[in-house]
Amino acid sequence: MSDSARIFNEMNDRSREVFRRVVQGYLDTGDPVGSRTLTRSMSEKVSAATVRNVMQDLEYLGLLDSPHVSAGRVPTQMGLRMFVDGLLEVSDLDAQDRQKIDATLGEGNADVGGMLDRVGAALSGVTQGASLVLAPKHEAPIKHIEFVSLAHDRALVVLVFADGHVENRLFTPPPGQTPSSMREAANFLNSMVEGLTLSELQTSVRNQISQRRQEIDTLARDLVENGLALWADDEGSHERLIVRGRANLLGSEEEAEDLERIRTLFDDLERKRDIAEFLELAEEGDGVRIFIGSENKLFSLSGSSLVVSPYMNADRKIVGAVGVIGPKRLNYGRIVPIVDYTAQLVGKLISDRG
Structure with missing residues (x-):
């Protein structure tokens, strides 16, 4: 049980009513709520001094705060949390x-x-x-992947999804990439892509590269990792x-x-x-x-x-x-x-x- 839940359970009816009215008044107006205002709206007839004492107790418990020396009280973050968890009345959708x-x-x-x-x-x-x-995210299975060289320092990775959706993004390929290394990289990915979503493919690629490191050219391997990392990092997030x-x-x-x-x-x-x-x-x-x-x-x-x-x-x-x-x-x-x-x-x- 959280501290706020324990405190709420230990409060008496008067303390709960004062607390509820202070929070509701603050949410309605944005202004601190004073004891005289509460006295006029309480369900039982009590003095302003009694209400002030209850408010002081609630402040001591960390549920209310006094923004100015002579002002009323506003709920603390802990108080708002307790109100939301235990006293909030959710209305029907208008x-x-x-x-x-x-x-x-x-x-x-x-x-x-x-x-x-x-x-x-x-x-x-x-x-x-x-x-x-x-x-x-777009989570359809991927149908085909292609790398397209645009310049010595610019390339395009193209993803064609099984549902017809196509996405592409520019990235910087590893230095010295060749047409053959780009084909090898694409062939490597397309050999395992069928039926996999992008996130599943990324996991599979990591496993496959570690197992087949000798089978795939270093340049092609770097191209695969750079191209797919683009879709996994912050910039490439779907x-x-x-x-x-x-x-x-x-x-x-x-x-x-x-x-x-x-x-x-x-x-x-x-x-x-x-x-x-x-x-x-x-x-x-x-x-x-x-x-x-x-x-x-x-x-x-x-x-x-x-x-x-x-x-x-x-x-x-x-x-x-x-x-x-x-x-x-x-x-x-x-x-x-x-x-x-x-x-x-x-x-x-x-x-x-x-």
Whole structure:
């Protein structure tokens, strides 16, 4: 049992109500909540002094914080986590939100990339936050691989997939490569490629090269390793991160320091190549997951929250994720069903398209 869960279980009804009302008030307005405000809304008649004592106890437990000497209280990151885990009331998806998402995704574009672009725009528009969409890798079996020399220091690797999809990328081949070494490299790969996806081929190639090191020319071997490494490294990742709604998130923060933190977050997102960690986060649990502040290292500087959910293909394999980024003062109860519904809808569309 986590510390926050233990503390929550040990709290009495009055402490839980004060805590819930402080957090809900903060999420609604963004302002600290004072004891006099709470006194007017408590279910039992208590004095402001009694409420202040309870708030002090909650502050001592690390659940609330006092941003100014004479101000009310706001929840800490630990307090928000406890609220999300134990007290959050998730509403049903609003009919208008559902219609906006359905309309955006149902525009009939057969291109998955275009559809996911629209997912990002829809999430950003509906939530008035910033959206994050992790596009799936192309995992169809490969039919054929070819290396094409363009210059002494430039070559092209072409991958033809069994479903007709074609991808290619420029790379720098090893020095001294010849037409014969390029043919040998392609023949070596095509002899083992049938029925394998790119990730499976990369594993097979590593094993085969170590076993057949004497059979394949050194130059061709380097060409194979360089060409395929291109698809395995950060630059060659098939995963694509789509971030929409930067202006929404910037507009939600007023202080210059907060603005700079948000800019830092988005600069990091836009430069980030190793984006697979979002899938790893999503894979750690089914359904929607909520990361608050420093619980996700990428958002620790900006103090933002991430609400994210994986989506699956027809084989029930997680292939991507959708989410919403916002300040810690998010309307979690509304955002969670939106993200959950969008992830399920994207998974269905991905499955229907094969």
